[in-house]
Amino acid sequence: MTDGMMAIAILLPVVAGFLILAIRNYFARGVVVVITAIVLIANSILFAAKGPLTYTPPEGFEWGTLISVLDYAILVLYLLLGFKLRNRLVLIFAATQIIPIVYFEFVMKAHMDLRPAFVVDHLAIVMTLIISIIGSLICIYAIRYMRDHEEHAHVDKSRQSRFLFWLVLFLGAMNGLVFANNLFWLYFFWEVTTLCSFMLISHDKTQIALENAARALWMNSTGGTAFILAIIYLYVTQGGASALSVQNIIGGGMHSAAMVLPVALLCFTGCTKAAQMPFQSWLLGAMVAPTPVSALLHSSTMVKAGVYLVLRLAPAYAGTLVSTAVAVVGAFTFFGASALAISQTTGKRVLAYSTIANLGLIIACAGINTPLSIAAAILLIIFHAISKGMLFLCAGAIEHQIWSREIEDMEGLAAKAPLVTLITAVGMLSMFLPPFGMVLGKWIALEAAYKVPLAAIFFVLASALTIVFWTKWLGRLLQVVPKLGWPLEKLSPSYSFPLWTLFIGIFVVGFGIGPIYHYFIASATSDVIPGISMIGSGWANVVLAGSSAVQTGAAVRGSFPVWVLYLVLGIALFLPMLFFGLKSTQLRQVYLCGEQTGGTDTDEWCAEADIKTKFILGGYYFQGTLGEKALNPWVNTVAILLLAIMIVCGVISK
């Protein structure tokens, strides 16, 4: 049974990927994707039902050797890509990975057999549920999306198979990554996700796509290099293969002071993958990829691998200066990326900055390193995956309605595509307003942040900035001329099924957070960091127990009445939307100083010399003060310093 489940989770996507690569027929390929999706979802639910388990592949096949060989294959491919793209940085950071590995395996003759090879604990189960369910939905969406994408671009030779191949293959790599207990295997899956990312970013083969893919590759390769160095350091100082077991690293029992430096290096690796500042530019560049890539790799799952690693290792650096440094690094990114998001004029870039910001928040929670903050981090991972995955899918659907990614072109989208606008609006509201899950997570994070006040202050500033950029964008969508009865647009089921499923998912998971916390997150939290659960798991309320860290500790630190807040949302927004309607006689034109030309549904006015002119409203972007040109030098400098401090903290903790 376990054999089968592990094989389906990791190997089925690979097999299905090759099958998809071979099929040239649009419909047949779609069927394969859908079947794979269903099987993966069912399998992940089976994992959840069965609970934690450990697994080592059966004897008789050299899995370790296969992984080593594939590792070399990937790294050699990076070298070749470096030559082909004439990119020195790709070459350098491929070499800095391949040389230490060769030295490690052949000169040091390290052997890395480890039991168990895979440990599926509650956190891994939460991750595999996210990967399998949300990932599969995005793959279904991609079936139709890529056809429209190619039709619009008038490509001669269809490359949809190749695209779906990497997309589906990625799901397997991601499952392997969260299950792996052997650090060396984890590194392999890590590199596969980097490879998938490169292939998918460069998919359109335009000059800019290739450049950005190369940037993503070298930046992630710096993380890969740190990963390899951490592995070798652990192996040498802690003596042998058992030091490479993730469970051993976080479970204690090893010489702990010497562990801090490699763990700090691994946190650095996590920060590169999670596009923390100053590495944010690769994720922004990745936005040139077709939207399913952004939804799957660059918001809901792959970047979460970085977060996952930092979170997973939390006990290994708990109580050290590294922990505080990690909290500040993440919190600063949360702040910086939220500020930069305000100046962005492209929808996908706003989403990218918001993703970077929220990943920063999650990493900061890991750094705060209390049971409460870890629970917040896991909640945020879940809710962010749902909301942001959905928002990217919306961005794709919008793009295929108006063929633009610019926020200014989305002006009045509520009139052109009411359904997509509704889903997008709810997605945006769910990112920053109560009662939705992201706010619940942010609320717990703020209440947990007392340990690192600097992080708390960044949280506060970032929260305020977050309100501005979402509301500003949402306002552009809603702006319509006075008219009633906008016709609903038609959406292909390949679009509407994932969109509506995630839409419902936001409410189901948000509303049911009490039981979900009780059954999944509480145990996942205690898998990460042992300690007493600080969260009361009532059905309708989330209640945080008090802390002794502040001297006058009260019994209850805070309480978030989830169901009541959903009731308020229902009364405030959904009741009037359902029951309120104007008659056309009640409509009037907007105030234009009497210079309007016609009825209510026109946006023309009499300009100079009474020439009829359409009036245009623009949004505010504050590019002078908050633009990338103005802020990037500052935030990048601070971020580099903070990362350096993090590593230095690792060195001196020895």
Next chain:
Amino acid sequence: MNQFIIVIATIVLAPIAGGLLFGIDRRITARLQGRFGPPILQPFYDLFKLLGKDSIAVSNMQFVWIYAYLILMIASLLCLILQLDFLVLVFLLGFAGVALVLGAFSTKSPYSHFGANRELLQILAYEPVLLLLAIAIYAQNGTFLISEIVSHQQPLLLSLWPLFIAVLYVLTIKMRKSPFDISTSHHAHQEIVKGITIEYSGPFLALYELAEWYEIVLVLGIIVLFWANPLWIGLLIAFAAFLLELVVDNIAARMTARWMVRLSWSVGLTLGILNIAYLYIMKGVF
């Protein structure tokens, strides 16, 4: 049952108090400007008159958002009266602000958009101060619950006076008083049309007015928290703050939005951060 009565009483009594405060405001402002001024009950007459008018609108969503603004404002006031989590209150207040902004954005009207963009900057100016206040309250009391502030013997004002100063200009912003009446102003001579409320009329404008009444009670209620025990001192402080706003309003001119954000993010946040640092040092957390 007891809570139910409190909820009903709040919903009924808060607008009466808010309306009276606005009446007093108009009277005192008139006297400061050398006019006689309307009767204290004038806001109520205005409200009933607005309610009696035809409902005319420029879009369907406009009503939804302004109604949501009212409901969310009531919800955050209830958070205060029922003594729930202070952070939840701030989040709900933020949602209310967002609903008002989106109501103004949901129609293609240039003046309405002016107001909406400026209101967003106002949110940007006051939101961090309120969140910092929440953190300072936690550093002081070890809980975010308002009930703990109310039952605490030592008033917050003694240790949180820098944040109190910052909250005073939040009050200015929230009361839409000069120099922070950026998105819409009570003074016709310095207003671009009517800012964020330009497209509302009749009963819909009445909803907005009603929400403002709840809002002033809420913001003054937050000020009361600074000296919640005994309550009457807090009420006096809040009323004094209210009168102070009226004087400031009449001696200051409206400033630019950018200036407001700069001031808030420099002076206000510095006050807040120093305040929190002081509390941490006193508690020996560092």
